[in-house]
Amino acid sequence: MDEKAAGHAAESHAAAGKTARPRVRITTRRPALPRGPRRLVVVGGRRGGLSDLYHGLLGIPLWGLLIILGVVYVGLNLVFAALYMVDPQGVTGIKPGDFADAFFFSVQTLSTVGYGLMAPASLYANLVVTLECFLNLVMLAVTTGVIFARVSKPTARVMFSKVATIAMFEGLPHLMFRAINERSNQILEAEVTLNLARQTITAEGRSWRRFQDLEVTRRRSPLFALSWTIMHPLDESSPLHGATAESLKAEQAEIIVVISGVDDTFAQRIHARYAYGAEDIVWDKEFENVLSVEPDGRWVLDYRKFHDVRDGSPTSPH
Numbered sequence: 001m002d003e004k005a006a007g008h009a010a011e012s013h014a015a016a017g018k019t020a021r022p023r024v025r026i027t028t029r030r031p032a033l034p035r036g037p038r039r040l041v042v043v044g045g046r047r048g049g050l051s052d053l054y055h056g057l058l059g060i061p062l063w064g065l066l067i068i069l070g071v072v073y074v075g076l077n078l079v080f081a082a083l084y085m086v087d088p089q090g091v092t093g094i095k096p097g098d099f100a101d102a103f104f105f106s107v108q109t110l111s112t113v114g115y116g117l118m119a120p121a122s123l124y125a126n127l128v129v130t131l132e133c134f135l136n137l138v139m140l141a142v143t144t145g146v147i148f149a150r151v152s153k154p155t156a157r158v159m160f161s162k163v164a165t166i167a168m169f170e171g172l173p174h175l176m177f178r179a180i181n182e183r184s185n186q187i188l189e190a191e192v193t194l195n196l197a198r199q200t201i202t203a204e205g206r207s208w209r210r211f212q213d214l215e216v217t218r219r220r221s222p223l224f225a226l227s228w229t230i231m232h233p234l235d236e237s238s239p240l241h242g243a244t245a246e247s248l249k250a251e252q253a254e255i256i257v258v259i260s261g262v263d264d265t266f267a268q269r270i271h272a273r274y275a276y277g278a279e280d281i282v283w284d285k286e287f288e289n290v291l292s293v294e295p296d297g298r299w300v301l302d303y304r305k306f307h308d309v310r311d312g313s314p315t316s317p318h
Contacts, residue, residue, distance in 0.1 A: 057146045058153075065150070069143060073110075076135065080106040083128045090125030093118035110136045154263050157182040158272035159306070164255060166234070167286045167312035173234040175214070177276065178287060179259060180227045180306060187270070190224035190261035192216060194232055196239050198251035212239040214255070224261055226301055227290060234315075248278035255281070286312035 057065060081103040084091055094101040105118045109132050120126045164177035181187055194214040202208050215238070217231045234240050243253075255276040263270045288308040292300045 054146070058149055062150070065146070072139070076132075076139070077103055077106040077110060080110070080128065080132050084125065087122055087124045090120060090122040090128075091118055092121045106132065109133065112136065154266035154268045154270050156187070156259070156263070156270040156272040158187075158259055160257065160272075160274040161287065162280070162307045163285075163309065164276045164281045165285045165287065165309055165312070166281060166283050166315060168315055169231065173315040174217075175232040175234060175240060175255070175281070176229060176287065177255075177257070178227060178229050178290075178306065179257075179272075179274075180303075181224050185263065185265045187224040187259075187261035188264050189220070189222060190228075190259060191220045192228075192230055193219075193258045194230070195256045196253060197256055198248070198253040200251065211256075214239065224259075227306075229287070230257070245278065245281070245283060248281065251278075253278050282309060284312055284314045285309040 057068070060068075081099060084094070084102040084105060085097075085099060088096045091102070091105055094105060101118070108114055108118070109129055112133070120129045159180050159182050161178040164175060166173055166175055168174070169176070179192075194216055196212045196214055198210060198212075200208050200210045214232045217233065221228060232238065232240070234243075257274045257276070258271060259273075260269060260271045262268065286309060288305040288310055290302045290305045292302070294300055
């Protein structure tokens, strides 16, 4: 069965809710940035500082955010415990010089628990309590906002094939790779952009990182529910026309892919990106067919073959 035609039919079939999706999770995403020895190093850039704090908190891993919040929480209580120790008689119920009592009084104040065993008794202690309660409001608002923003932010779970292939299709060499929507929902009005990034030498002899658009045979898909084979023809208008495996490596070439669309669950736009280096492109290979039809007419999508390739029709000498 022709894989591309089967892919279109399977996507329509899934839209009608008749295709069972196996739950297999493989994470092979890769940021579209230089890798290996060419990992990006920024020198002399302006740091955002506190103005980019919110953006930074949204970008770090969840475990990192929890560690930061825990350190801030404990640090604030340590600071206020030290402030309460300045006035030994300022808080009733605290044994004189007992830092642990002062610390746990701060915890109760910051969390507004108030068990009634300890209470501020002097003007100084009441002023410190007032300041701590104000900081608690600020900390609670910021923490709630950051956690809500992280939880409510829609994300894509699109898996890309580990390699891209160059093989014959309809009598012409094509660059091909696959993408699959790992969720059981659908991505509406999906579109893909494909770019070639490589080092070139200008007429003045300068080394220049050039980005060039790569046209694809099908840029938009009204419904991205299952698999999508993305193809770029290597005709005379293609920036990859005449390229070889050696020339792509010499030019430090990368194929940068961005897929975007509307998540039908969140009704918001989502993005997924990937990059193929020259070493990730295999020649004269084609992908194994992941779609088949059972005798009862059901479509079967085999995730186990998603990254597999087989020998294909040879392209022009390279």
